[in-house]
Amino acid sequence: MTIIEPRVLKGFRDFPPAAEIGRRGLIEKIEASFRSFGFAPIDTPALEYAEILLGKGGGETEKQVYRFTDNGGRDVALRFDLTVPFARFIAGHRAEITLPFKRYHIAKVWRGENTQRGRYREFTQCDVDIVGSNSPASDFEILLVMRETLKAIGAGDVAIHLNHRGLFNRFLAALGLLDKSVDILRLVDKSAKVGRDAVVERLSVIAGDKAEKILQFIEAKGGFEDVLARLTELSGGSSPESERLAALRTYMLQNVSDGADAFTLDPSITRGLDYYTGIVYETFLNDMPEIGSICSGGRYDNLAGLYSKESVSGVGTSIGLDRLIAALEALGRLEQRASYARVAVSCLKEADAGAYQTIAGRFRDAGIACEVFFTEEKLTKQYMTAEKKGMQWLIVPSLDNPLRGKLTLRNLAARETSDPLSVEEAVLRLKAALEV
C-alpha cells in the first residue's frame, strides 16, 4: 500500500502535549482574568456566509479569506477575525441582550497570509469587548483588563500606548485637511516602518506646508498631562475628545494599586484603517518591546451597522495569542511539561490492573492526577520510565494484596522509598509534597 506523507498545510501547526499544555495554561489564565471582570464567553461558527464576513468586500482581507462553495451551493468562508462575527452576533441576538454587554471570545481564525514573516494561517485571538456603553469608564475598563491580564499570565510590566482618533481628526479639521484623513492616517501608521524623512516627504505631497504641523502633533512626547495639553492646543482647545482623555487620566491616577505608569499618551498610535473612531491603543511588553504590540484595540461607533439599523457603539481589545506565546517562550516564562500527572502507580502484576486503578482513584479523588502503568516490568525500569515522563513520585502497591496491603512511595529525584503506608497516609503525604 502507498504511504501518504503525514504533512500539514503550510502556515498550520500541530501542538504536541508540551506545547499544548503551555498554550492551554495561558488561555486558562487569560480566561480567568476576563471572567474576573465580569466578561462572559460566547462562541460563533467557524464557517459563515461569505456575504456576512466580507460585507463591505474588497481589499486585502478578501484576498486572504478561505472562501468556497459548499455542497449545498452556498458561498461560505472561514472567519478571519472575531470582530465581524461578533457584530453579526450582536445584530442577530439584540433582543436577548441587555446593554452594556460584556463578552469574551477565544478562538481560532484563518487567513491565507504570506507565511514568510513568521505569520500563521491558523491562529488564535482572544477578544474582549464592551458594547452599549459610551462612558469613558468602559474605555478605562478595557485598558485595565489588558494590563491586569498580561500581569496575570506573567508577561511582566507593560507599556500601553493610547491615543484618540477623534482628537486627531479634530486637529486635521482645524488644518482644513479632514477630507485627507484616511491617507494621512495610513501614512502615520506606517511611520515606524518607513522612517521620518519618508513620512515628511509623502506628507508634503498630501498636506503641503502643513506637513510639519502634522508631525508636531504625532511626535508630541512627554508625561500624559503635557502631551494632552499640547494636543488640546493643536486641535483648537478643549473638546469632548480631549475631555475624555482627561477623564481617563483621572481614572488612571485613582487606580492607585499599580500607579498610572503603564499608560502613555502617544499620538502616533492610529491603528491604521481599522473601524475605530475613539480611543485606540497598542500594548508592548517592557521585557520584550521588539516583538511589537501584543494586544491592541479601540472604540468604534457603530459595530453592527452592516447587519442592523440600530447603532451600537463599543470598545474592545484583542490579544494575539501566538505572538504572546513566542514572547513568553523567549523569556522562559511558558509552562513546559508533557503531562499533568506527576504521580503514577507502578505495575507489579498485570492481573491486578483493576486494583491499581482503584488505588489511583483515591489519589485522583484528592485532586492528584495519577497515571497507572500497564506493563509488568522490573521496578527499577519503571522508576526510569516514570522519570523520563517527568513524574516525581511512583506509588508501589503491595505485591500480594494491592487492595488492602500497605504501599510505598518512591521519590524519584531523591531516590528514596518511604516506609509502608496506608493509602490514606500516602494521599496525605503526596498532597503535602505536591501542594495540592
Add this chain to the structure above:
Amino acid sequence: MTIIEPRVLKGFRDFPPAAEIGRRGLIEKIEASFRSFGFAPIDTPALEYAEILLGKGGGETEKQVYRFTDNGGRDVALRFDLTVPFARFIAGHRAEITLPFKRYHIAKVWRGENTQRGRYREFTQCDVDIVGSNSPASDFEILLVMRETLKAIGAGDVAIHLNHRGLFNRFLAALGLLDKSVDILRLVDKSAKVGRDAVVERLSVIAGDKAEKILQFIEAKGGFEDVLARLTELSGGSSPESERLAALRTYMLQNVSDGADAFTLDPSITRGLDYYTGIVYETFLNDMPEIGSICSGGRYDNLAGLYSKESVSGVGTSIGLDRLIAALEALGRLEQRASYARVAVSCLKEADAGAYQTIAGRFRDAGIACEVFFTEEKLTKQYMTAEKKGMQWLIVPSLDNPLRGKLTLRNLAARETSDPLSVEEAVLRLKAALEV
C-alpha cells in the same frame, strides 16, 4: 445602505453566554477528568490536505466533507473527526513520542450532514486515546475514564455495553462465515433499528440456516460471566479474545469503589463498519437511555497505517458533547447563568470610575469576579440592574471618599444593606458568603 440579514448557516450555531457558560463548564470538567488519568492535550489544524483526511476515499464520509481548493491551488478539507488527524499526528511525530502515548483532544469538527435528525454540521468531540499498548489494562483504563468522566459531570450512573469484535469474528470463522463478516456486522449493527424479524430474514439470505445461531450469539443475555461463558462456547472454546474479556471482568471486580455494575457484556454492540478490531463499547445514561450512546469507541490494530509503515495499536473513546449537553439540559443538570460575576461595584459618580476599579480589584485579587457599573444612576435602579444580571451582591462605595472611606454591601435577595465596612472586611464577608 442595505442591511445584510445576520443569519448563520443551517446546522451551525451561536452560543450566547448562558449556553456557552454551561458548555465551557462541562468541557472543563471533562478535561479535568482526562487530566487526572494522565492524558495530555494535543491540538491539530482544522484544515488539512484532503488526501490526508480522506485517504481511503469514497463512502458516506466523503460526501459530507467540507472540501475545497484554497487560493494556493491545494485540495483541502475541514476535519470531520479527531481520529484521522490523530493518526496523521502519530505518524508525523513518531520520533518525539514515547509509547504508550495518552492524549486527549477536545475540538470542533465539521460534516455537511442532513440536519433534519437534529444533527449539527459543526459539533464538538471529546476524544481520549491510548496508543502503543496492547494490554487489557489499557482497555480497562478507557472504560474507567468513560465511567468516571460521566460521573464527574453529573450525568449520573451509566451503563457501558461492551463486546469484542475479534470474538465475534472467531465465532463467524467457526461457522465458516468469516468472509461475510462485513455484511453480517452491518446487519447486526442495524438490528435495533429494523427489528428482529427483518434481521432474521436478511441474515438467512447471507447465512442460510446458520442465521439462528448468529442470533443466539448476538442475543446472549445475563450476567457478565454467564454471557462470556456462552460466547466462549459458541466461538469454539477459550481464545485470546475470551481471555481478554475475562481479564477485563477481573479488573472490574477489583475496582471495588463503585462495583462492577456499570459494565454489561453485550454481543449486539459491534460499532458498524468502524476500524475497530478488539473490544468495542457504547455508553448509555441510566437516567435517559433513550437519547442513545453518548460515548463510544474501541480498540484498533493499526491506527496510522495510511501514513506510516509502523503498526501502532490503540484504544480510545469519544464523547459526543452536543448529545451530552442535550441530555443534561433535559435532566436539568446543566449550569445556567449569564455571567461568572455575582458581585458588582455600583456607580455613584462617574468621575470616580478609576477608584471603583481599584475597589473591584481588591475583590478580584481575592478570587471574587467583580463587575463595575459604568453609569451614574439612582441606587435603587442599580439594585434592579444587578438583580436582573443575576448578581447577588452590590458593593456601594463611599460617595465622598471612595478610595479611603468605608463601603456597604447590599444583599440583593435579602434586600439588606450592611453596616459600613472597610474593603478588607467586605472582602472577607463576601468570601464567606460566596464560599470562594
